[in-house]
Amino acid sequence: MGFAVKKWGALLAAIAGGAIAGPAFAREPYFATIDVVRGSAPPAGTAAGKVFDDANRNGRLDDGEAGVPGVKVSNGRDVVQTAADGSYSLAARDDMSVFVIQPSGWQVPTNRDFIPQFAYQHKPAGSPKRLRFGGLPPTGPLPAAINFPLAPSETGDDFRCAILGDVQATSNMEVGYARDTIVRELENLNDRPACIFALGDLVGDDLGLIPRLADVLGAARIPQWWVQGNHDYDSDADRDADSSDSWRREYGPVTYAFEIGRVLFIGLDNIVYPCGRVDYEAFSRDFCGEDPRKTYNGRFTDDQMRFVENLVKATDPGKLIVLGHHIPLVGFDNREQWQHQTDNAAELYRILKGRKALDLSGHSHTLENLASGDSFAGWKQSVGVDTIPFRHVVAGAVAGDWWGGDFDIAGIPMSLQGDGSPRGYIDMAVRGTDYDLDYRAAGQPVDKAMWLSMSTPEFRDWARVLLAWRNSPAQKRGEVPPLSIQDLPDVRLLTPQDIAGGSWLTANVWMGDSDTVVTVSIDGGAAQRMERTQQARGEPSHVGADFADPFALQHQLAVTRTAIASRSGDPLAQGYIQGRQDRFAPAPPRPQGSAADHSSHLWRFRIPGGLRDGTHSAQVHVERPQGSSTSETMIFETRATRPQPTFRFDAWNAFEDGPRVPEN
Known part of the structure; x- marks a missing residue:
């Protein structure tokens, strides 16, 4: 607590002594x-x-x-x-x-x-x-x-709330990563949010980290409302009724609500652990009834459903209702995995019918902004939902890919997520019952909203080889991957063969949705629409190198952190440490766990033939109905032949420097 404790402790003493009263301390803690x-x-x-x-x-x-x-x-x-x-x-x-x-x-x-x-x-x-x-x-x-x-609050109808996906600190080292990313960024804001709404998996199974994590996040000096996730429960409990006991002791209730302005926030634990008879019989979840091992299921309990129903009836119909829970009601990344969606989502939709609502979740370590009317194959079979009636947002993760990947310039794992988005948080700006949602990528400029790259034939061949190696049995594939990042030519330098074979400018717009319009202007020409790779009209998702984010995959498929080693004698300083693993032994660079071979927010534009030989600019512009518009420019080249990438020793050695000529 340190400085904050001393500062606010002195303030409280002044209040208790009568030195400060009324509105003078209204903005203080x-x-x-x-x-x-x-x-x-x-x-x-x-x-x-x-x-x-x-x-x-x-x-x-x-x-x-x-x-x-x-x-x-x-x-x-x-x-x-x-x-x-x-x-x-x-x-x-x-x-x-x-x-x-x-x-x-x-x-x-x-x-x-x-x-x-x-x-x-x-x-x-x-x-x-x-x-x-x-x-x-x-x-x-x-x-x-x-x-x-x-106490009276000065927060009115217009405010901001920081929406946090999985912080997922599995160790004290990772609590430090959270301190140096999300806390630093929130603390440096001039316009401090009125709330933090954290959507579960605050820790990664070690509930003993909760007090330190709460203290670290508290340094941002923002009221922090937490939701329980599947890595926040007592895994040794025998009943769902007891699996939140340590959480309740350290943090508080797992079902609750709070109002700010014209918004009702509802926090719900939709993790049933251990799942059992109800999940098996009522929802046909075989993994809850036939497997002797304890596991969880995504479901609201009867008590929670009645709480939401009673609360909604008692709430002004003109208010915006924001649901926060860990497992998505339905999602893009886990669209066909029953355990990772919420069984009684359709009943919740019934309760909220006619209400202005927004749904927020975490869990999948992906960023998904799904608009009303969106649909993906798998939802109907898994939870009986065809289309969603209001916006659903999977908020990404503060931890990104579970604090994985190579270190960035700040010494924090880069941790690009499975959809290619960076680690970060959602900035929710509320105006009455309207809102904007912008993603704040950790360590990036505040207005950074996308990655731009180029999908070339050689990139796709390179990605296919490494994805196949990544997905093959570890005992058969050998230690050294078949390719590395150094085998991939510069994707922003295109030859006629690259263009003829299909080279696509790609824009991974992190908060893009079905209503987002993405255009590109080449060399100042007329703006042209880019194509979204996922249509969200009931189709299966498109997966593979053709639908991948080249920017993210180049970082994800060749992680060099795995090779770190020393002669210190400390076994924990060798190789790759992530999550609950003690360590991975030092090994050649290799793919990380997540790979952006599909994304719900990737757009592409095929580079046309006939471009002059030389350097070109591509300006990508994004318009979103519920978020900031933004533009970004990528520079690329077209060359008749691909130049030698490394130092040209042949040209250098064709001549000698000769001896020094004496001065007159």
Whole structure:
């Protein structure tokens, strides 16, 4: 915590002493906890308390502090609204989170890591068995009152929210990568977002990293609302009801909601782990019923569906509803993999029918911006969905390709994702109930929005060979790949043979969707439409070298980090370390795990014949209805023959320098 703790600690001391009051600290952090009153229990079978205006910001319901009426409170299924005096009463459940839904115009307090404090965990006997990461200790009977403090918020109807896909820190080394990428970039913003909405897989199985990661992300000084992912649960739990216990202890509820301006955000854990009878019988998920090993399934529970239904009914119909969960409802990359889409997506669509909505998810480590009406083969068979009724966004990953690939200039793994997009986050700019979505690539200029490259016949041949080697059995293919990046000629230098064989200018527009228009102007000529490689009209996706992003594949198919070695004697300093693996032994450069041989946001334009011999410019312009327009220029050459790429020793050695001539 360091500087932030000292700074805000001094501020709190000033507030407590009366030196600062009212609007003077309205923009400062609001550090407090909820007010849990022990003593006589509420009436049997109920949880009760008050939502109040915490005038002195100490988190306690003090004499003279007024209740706030009309605020929604929930037990994860039922939703009630506070009475005129701010009081509420909810049905008690044996295992539940009781939480307030932050109302527009107000803010809940946070802890010093800027984790919102808005919920009480109730599990009287605690976790039923000892869990690897501690689980949830017994909470005992319900307290006499659970009071939720609020303070006025100056955030209005126009604000920004940072949407984070998988941070996926599997080690302390990778927590450091998150610190030096997403936290640095958010901290350097002049216009600080009103929220962080993190869509699951904050860590990578080691839940003991949550406190440090929360502290590191908290350095951005933005309230951070987290959603649980499939690498955030207690994998040694025996029931889904217990698999979030350590998460609940460290972070908070796995089902919740909060409002900012005219937007209702709903956070949902759609990971059922371990999945079982319901998944097997109701949704025919054989991997949940026949395989003796524990695994997960993408599904909302009945309680979650009722919570969403009750919450939507109690919400102003004019508000934008933003859903956040880990596994996509449906997606492009995992379009035919049942486990990686959400079984009851169609029921959720029914609940939200007629509402203005946006769906956000993570999980696939790809960036996908799917517009209303989009469709891909596989959705109908997997979850019974033909087309989507509102925008779905898979938000990419802060970790990119699981912190893989070669190191960039900052010493962070380049980690290009499976669709070719860089690691980063989505900047959601809200204006009332309208919004723009722009992707902020880590380490890149703020307006950078695409990769430009060239798909030549030689590139495609090179990619086919390496993709085949990558996909072949490791024990048969040998240690040294058949080709390396040095076998690939300069793709931005085209010969007549390259053009005749089909050379395509490619634009990987990271947030491109079905409504995006991409044009190119060659040498200042008339703008011409580029062709999207995926149409999203119910077809199977196009995969392979012909539909690949050449920019990304050149980095992904020849990772040199695998060859790093030393004589230090430290085994962890040798070879390639990523994720849960101890290490990969030093080996020649080779392909990484993800390869951009398909993408939902790749456009191409065939280079025409007849271009003069020489250097040319291609200006690509992008227009998106819900995001910034942008342009970028690529320089390429056309030459009658391909020149020698390396130093021309033959020309150099044809002449001698001769001896030095004495000066007069």
